[in-house]
Amino acid sequence: MKLPKLTIPKPPRAVVVTVIVVLGVCIIVTGASATIRAVSGDRILPGVSVGGIAVGGTDRATALQTLQTTYDAMLDAGLGVEVNDSLTHIDLRTNDESNPDAVHNIVDMDLSAAVNAAYDVGRNGSALSKLFRPILSATLFPTRINVTTTLHEQPFKAQVTAAFPDVEYASTPIGFDVQENGDVLSVQVTPSIDGQTLNWDTATELLVDDANDFQLTTLIIPVGVIGSDITVDEAAALSTSVDEAMVAAPYTLSYTAENRTEPETWEITKNDIAAWIAPGRNEDGGIALTLDATKMADFLATLHEDIDVAAQNARFAMENNRVSEFAASHDGVTVNDTDTIRAISDFLGVANTEVLVMVDRVTPTVTTESVNNLGISEVLGVGTSDFKNSPANRIANITHGAEKLNGLLIAPGETVSLLDHLKPFTIEDGYLPELVIKGDEIKPEIGGGLCQIGTTTFRAVMNSGLHVVERRNHSLVVSYYNDPSNDNPGTDATIYDPAPDFKFENDTANYILLATEVNLTDKKLYFTFWGTSDKRVASYTPPEVLSWSGYGATTYKTTDTLAPGVEKCQAGHPGATTTFTYNISYADGTTHTEEFFSSYRSLPKICLVGNATAAPVEDTGTDAAPTEPDTSTTEELSIDTSIE
Numbered sequence: 001m002k003l004p005k006l007t008i009p010k011p012p013r014a015v016v017v018t019v020i021v022v023l024g025v026c027i028i029v030t031g032a033s034a035t036i037r038a039v040s041g042d043r044i045l046p047g048v049s050v051g052g053i054a055v056g057g058t059d060r061a062t063a064l065q066t067l068q069t070t071y072d073a074m075l076d077a078g079l080g081v082e083v084n085d086s087l088t089h090i091d092l093r094t095n096d097e098s099n100p101d102a103v104h105n106i107v108d109m110d111l112s113a114a115v116n117a118a119y120d121v122g123r124n125g126s127a128l129s130k131l132f133r134p135i136l137s138a139t140l141f142p143t144r145i146n147v148t149t150t151l152h153e154q155p156f157k158a159q160v161t162a163a164f165p166d167v168e169y170a171s172t173p174i175g176f177d178v179q180e181n182g183d184v185l186s187v188q189v190t191p192s193i194d195g196q197t198l199n200w201d202t203a204t205e206l207l208v209d210d211a212n213d214f215q216l217t218t219l220i221i222p223v224g225v226i227g228s229d230i231t232v233d234e235a236a237a238l239s240t241s242v243d244e245a246m247v248a249a250p251y252t253l254s255y256t257a258e259n260r261t262e263p264e265t266w267e268i269t270k271n272d273i274a275a276w277i278a279p280g281r282n283e284d285g286g287i288a289l290t291l292d293a294t295k296m297a298d299f300l301a302t303l304h305e306d307i308d309v310a311a312q313n314a315r316f317a318m319e320n321n322r323v324s325e326f327a328a329s330h331d332g333v334t335v336n337d338t339d340t341i342r343a344i345s346d347f348l349g350v351a352n353t354e355v356l357v358m359v360d361r362v363t364p365t366v367t368t369e370s371v372n373n374l375g376i377s378e379v380l381g382v383g384t385s386d387f388k389n390s391p392a393n394r395i396a397n398i399t400h401g402a403e404k405l406n407g408l409l410i411a412p413g414e415t416v417s418l419l420d421h422l423k424p425f426t427i428e429d430g431y432l433p434e435l436v437i438k439g440d441e442i443k444p445e446i447g448g449g450l451c452q453i454g455t456t457t458f459r460a461v462m463n464s465g466l467h468v469v470e471r472r473n474h475s476l477v478v479s480y481y482n483d484p485s486n487d488n489p490g491t492d493a494t495i496y497d498p499a500p501d502f503k504f505e506n507d508t509a510n511y512i513l514l515a516t517e518v519n520l521t522d523k524k525l526y527f528t529f530w531g532t533s534d535k536r537v538a539s540y541t542p543p544e545v546l547s548w549s550g551y552g553a554t555t556y557k558t559t560d561t562l563a564p565g566v567e568k569c570q571a572g573h574p575g576a577t578t579t580f581t582y583n584i585s586y587a588d589g590t591t592h593t594e595e596f597f598s599s600y601r602s603l604p605k606i607c608l609v610g611n612a613t614a615a616p617v618e619d620t621g622t623d624a625a626p627t628e629p630d631t632s633t634t635e636e637l638s639i640d641t642s643i644e
Contacts, residue, residue, distance in 0.1 A: 042059055043057055043058055043059050044056050044057065044058055044059070044060070044063060044118050044119050044121070045121055045122045047141075047142040048121050048142070048143045048144075048145065049118075049142065049144050050063070050067055050115065050118050050144075050145045050147060051067075051114070051144075051145070051146065051147045051212050051213055051214050052144070052213050052214065053066060053214060055067070055115070060115050060116070060119050060579075060595070060597060061546045061577060061579060061597065063115045064111055064112065064597050064599055065546075065547065065577055067111045067114070067115065067214075068111060068577070068599040068601075070214050071109055071111060071214065074092075074107075074211070074215070074216055075092040075093055075105055075107065076093075078090060078091050078092055079092055079207070079216055079219060080217075080218035080219065081163065081218070081219050081221065082218055082219065082220045082221070083160075083164045083167055083198065083220075083221050083223065084164075084223060086164065087218070088163040088164070090156075090159040090160065090163060091106075091159065092105060092106045092107050093105055094106070094155060103474075103475040103476055104152070104475060104494070104496050104500070105152075106151065106152050106156050106159075107149065107150075107151055107152075107207070107208075107211050108149070108150040108151075108152060108472075108499070108500065109148070109150075109211065110147060110148040110149075110472075111147065111599065112597045112598070112599075113147075113148060114146070114147040115597065116595070116597075117145045121143050121145075146212055147212055149208050149212055150499060151204050151207055151208055151211075152498070152499055153200070154498060156207075157200065160198065160203075160221070161198075164198075167196065167198060168195075168197050169195050170195045170226070171194055171195030171226040171227065171228070172190075172192055172193035172195070173192055173228060173278065173292070174190065174191055174192040174228050174230050174232070174235050174278070175189075175190045175235075175277075175279070175292070176188065176189060176190065176235070176238075176242055176274075176277055176278070176279075177190050178242065178246060178274040178277070180246070180270070180274075185242075185243050185246055185247075187239045187242045187243060189232050189235045189236050189239075191232055192227070192230075194225050194227050194228075195225070195226035195227075196223060196225060196226065197223070197225075197226055198222075198223060198224075199221060199222040199223070199224050200221075202221070203221040203222075206219055206220075207219055230280070230287065234279065235279040235287075237287060238279055238287065238289050241289040241348070241349065242277060244348070244349035245273055245277060245289065245348040245349050246270055246273055246274065247349075248348070248349050248350055248351040248353070249268065249270040249272075249273050250267050250268055250269045250270065251267070251268040251273075251344065251348075251354075251355060252265055252266070252267060252268070252353070252354045252355065253266040253268065253303075253340075253344070253355050253356075253357050254266075254354055254355070254356060254357065255307055255356065255357040255359070257307070266299075266302070266303065266306075268344065273348070275295055276291045276292055276295050276296050277289060277290075277292075277348075278292040278295075288345075289345065289348055290341070290345045291341050291344060293337060293338075293341055300335065300337050300340075303335045303340070303357060304334070304335050307333065307334075307335050307357065307359065308333065308335060309332045309333050309334075310332045310362070311329075311330070311331055311362040311363060311364045312329055312330045312332070312364055313329055313364045313365050313366045313409060329364040330364070331361055331362065331363055331364065332362035332363075332364075333359045333360065333361055333362065334359060334360050335357060335358070335359055335360075336358045336359060336360045339358035340357055340358045342358075343355050343356065343357075365409075365411060365414075366409045366411065366511075374409075374510065374511040375510050375511070375531075375532040376510075376511060376512070376513045376530050376532065377531075378531070378532065378533055380463075380464040380465070380466075380530065380531050380533060381460055381461075381462070381463030381465065381466075381528075381529050381538065382460060382463055382527065382529075383456045383457060383459030383460025383461070383462075383463055383526070383527045383528075384456065384459065384484055384525065384526055385452055385455050385456040385459070385480070385481065385484070385524070386480065386484065386523060386525075387449070387452050387480055387524075387525060388523040389523075390480070390523065391448075393432040393448060394448045394449040395449070395520070395523075396432050396449075397431050397432055397447055397449035397450065398449040398450075398452050398453065398518060398525065399520075400430045400431060401449065401450055401452075402516040402517075402525065402527075403516070404421060404422055405418075405421060405422070405457075405514055405516050405527075406514070406515060406516040407513070407514070407515070408421065408513070408514040409511055409513055409514075410506045410511065410512040410513075410514065411506065411511060412506055412510060412511065413505070413506065413507070414505070414506050415503055415505045415506075416503060416504055416505075417501050417503050418453060418454055418457060418495050418501060418502045418503070419495055419497055419501045419502075422453065422495075423497065425446055425447040425450075425497055426446065427446060431446050431447045432446070432448075433446050447497075450495055451474065451478075451480075451481070451492070451493070451495060451496075452480060452481075452525060453525075454493040454494060454495040454502040455480075455481045455491070455493050456525045456526075456527045457502060457504070457527055458471060458491065458492070458493035459491060459527075460514075460527040460528065461504045462491075462538060462539075462540045462582050463539070464512075465536040465538030466504050466505065466506060466508075466512075466529070467507040468504055469504055469505050470501055470503040471502055471503075471596070472493065472494050472500040472502075473489075473490070473492055473493070473494065473598035473599070473600065474492050474494045474600065475494075475600065475601055476573040476600055476603055477489045477573050477574060477575075477576050477600045478492065483542060483543050483580075485542040486542040486543070488542065488544070488578065489543065489545070489578055489598065489600065490543025490580050490596070490598050491580060492598075508531060508532070508534055509532075510531050510532040510534075511531065512529050512530065512531040513530040514527065514529060515527075515528045515529075515530060516528075534586075534587060535586075535587035536584055536585065536586045536587060537584070537585045538582075538583065538584045538585075539583055540580055540581065540582045541581045541583075542580065543579065543580040543598075544578060544579055545577070545578050546576075546577045546578060546579060547576065547577045548574050548575070548576050549575035549576070549602050550574060550602060551572035551574055551602055551603070551604050551605060552572070552602055552604040554569075554572070554605040554606075554607060555604050555605070555606045555607070556607050557606070557607070557608050558608075558609050558610070558611050559608045559610060559611070560610075560611055561608075561610075562608060562609070562610030563610045564610045564611055565609070565610055566610040567607050567608070567610070568607065568608050569605055569607035569608070570605070570606055570607075571605055572602070572603055572604050572605040572606075573600075573602060573603040574600075574602055575599075575600055575602035576599075576600045577597070577598070577599050577600075578597070578598045578599075578600075579596065579597050579598070580595070580596055581593060581595050581596075582594045582595075582596060
C-alpha cells in the first residue's frame with residue numbers, strides 16, 4: 001500500500017520575523033546585561049542610589065564612605081525645630097565628646113545594610129530578574145535603596161522639651177472633691193483642665209522621612225490639646241455611688257503566696273477612696289465609678305514590692321568541661337494592676353468585703369525538668385577582648401555585666417538582646433559611676449564598660465557560627481575594641497540604652513549555654529558558647545582598614561570646675577573605614593558569607609581649661625592620615641573616657 005505524501009506547511013512570514021526579533025532582543029539584552037556586569041565587576045550596578053545619593057559604579061567601600069560623609073554633614077548641621085511659630089536649633093549628636101563609647105547619633109542610619117542592598121541589585125533573584133535588571137537599572141528604571149533610619153526618641157524629646165519647656169503640660173482630669181463633716185459627706189465635681197502636648201508621632205515621621213533623603217528641613221511640630229471625654233454632668237450623676245463607696249470603707253485586699261498558709265492583707269481606708277475615686281468608662285462605654293491608677297501609684301508599688309517574684313530560669317555553670325546546675329527554675333508572679341483596680345472598683349459600696357489581689361503567673365523559659373535533654377557538651381566558639389588600662393569602676397561594671405550573662409541558656413530559635421539581659425543600668429543593680437566630660441562640666445555617669453560586653457559577645461557569636469541579627473560599630477575608633485588578631489578596628493559592637501543593641505540568634509537545633517570569664521590579672525574577657533555541634537565551621541577575617549582620616553584641630557572649652565589655667569584633655573580619635581568577612585560552612589555543604597563594613601568618624605582632641613584671663617594657645621591639629629590610631633588618654637586626664 002502506498003502511503004500518502006506528508007506535506008508540512010511553511011510558517012507565515014510574520015511568525016518567522018517575530019521569532020527572529022524575539023531571539024535578537026534576547027541576545028541583545030543578554031549581551032547588554034553581561035556587558036554591564038562585566039564593566040561593573042565588584043561594583044554596584046549603574047543607576048542604583050541610596051536615599052537619593054548615586055552610588056552606581058562604585059565599590060561598596062567607596063559607597064559607604066560617600067554616604068558616611070553625607071550623613072556626617074547632615075548631623076553636624078543639626079536640625080531646626082519650630083513650635084508655635086518659635087524656631088530653635090538642636091544637635092543631632094550626643095554632647096559627650098569625652099566618652100568614645102557613649103558618642104551616638106540621635107538620628108541613626110544603617111548605612112552598611114543599605115550599601116549591601118545596593119550591591120545586591122541585579123545579583124540576586126530569579127534568572128529572569130538577573131537577566132533584565134542590570135540593563136533596566138542602568139537605562140530605564142533606576143533603583144533607589146531606602147536606608148533603615150532610627151530616631152532615638154528619648155534624647156530627641158529631651159532636647160526639644162528643653163528648648164520649649166512651657167509647651168507641654170499635663171491635663172488635670174475630671175474628679176471628685178469629697179469632704180466629710182461628721183456623718184455628712186459632701187461630693188463636688190472638679191472639672192477637668194485641658195493639657196497640651198507635642199505631636200511626637202508626626203514629628204518622628206517627618207524627621208525620619210527627611211533623613212531618608214539625607215536632607216533635613218525645619219521640623220514643624222504640631223501642638224495638640226489633651227482633654228477629657230467625660231462631662232461634668234456625667235460625673236455628677238455618680239455622686240450617690242461616691243457616697244456609698246465612702247460609707248462602705250474600709251476595704252481589705254488580700255493575697256496568699258504559694259509557700260504560705262496565711263494571707264497577707266492591705267487596708268484601703270476612706271481617705272484612700274476619697275483620693276483615688278474618679279469617673280470613668282465601663283466596657284460598654286457608659287459612665288462608671290472607678291479608681292485613678294496614677295493616684296494609686298504608690299499603693300500599687302507597695303503591692304508589687306510585697307508580692308512580685310521574678311521567674312527563674314534553670315541556669316548552669318561549667319565545671320571541668322561539664323555542665324552543672326547551680327539554680328533551679330521556678331515560676332514567678334506579678335501584680336496585675338489593671339485587674340486589681342477593676343476588682344476593687346467592682347466592690348465599691350459593698351461593706352465588710354475582702355478583695356483578692358489579681359496576679360499574673362510568669363513561667364520561666366527553661367525549666368529544671370527540661371535540662372537533662374539539652375545536650376550541652378562541647379565548646380562552639382570563644383570570643384575575647386582586652387580591657388587593660390581601664391579604670392577601676394569600668395572594670396567593676398564589666399565584671400558585673402559578665403556575671404549577669406554567665407550561665408545564660410538560649411533556646412533553639414531564640415534571639416538574644418544584650419540590653420534586655422544587662423538592664424537596668426543603675427547603682428542599685430550593681431553598676432558604678434565614672435567621671436565623664438559633658439559639655440563644660442565633669443559629671444558622674446553610670447555603666448561604663450558595657451560595650452566591652454557587646455564586642456566580646458560579637459566575636460564569640462562569629463567564632464560559633466551563629467546568626468548576627470543586629471550589630472553597630474562605635475561612632476569612634478576605641479583602642480579597647482581593636483581586634484586581637486591585628487589590632488585593627490572593625491570587630492566591635494556598641495550597645496547603648498535604649499539603642500543600638502547587639503542581638504544574635506541561636507539558629508542551631510539545640511540549646512546553647514553562655515559561660516563568661518573575667519581575668520582580672522591579664523585584663524582579658526572570655527565568652528564561651530557551649531552546646532552541641534552541628535558540624536558548622538565559622539571564622540572571620542582580620543579586619544582591614546581601608547582608609548584613615550585625621551583628627552582635626554584641637555577643641556578648647558572653658559569651665560569653672562577647674563582652677564584657672566588648669567587643663568584636662570582627652571586624646572583625639574582618627575576616622576576610619578574598615579571591613580572584614582564572616583564565613584560559615586555548614587555540614588550540608590552550603591555556605592554563608594557576610595561582609596561587615598564599619599565607618600568611624602574623627603574626633604579632635606578636646607580640652608577643658610579652667611577660666612583664666614589668658615586663653616591657651618590653640619593647637620592647629622593635623623589632617624594627615626595617621627599611621628596608627630592614637631586613642632590613649634593624656635596624662636592630665638584622670639577620668640574615664642570609655643563610658644557607654
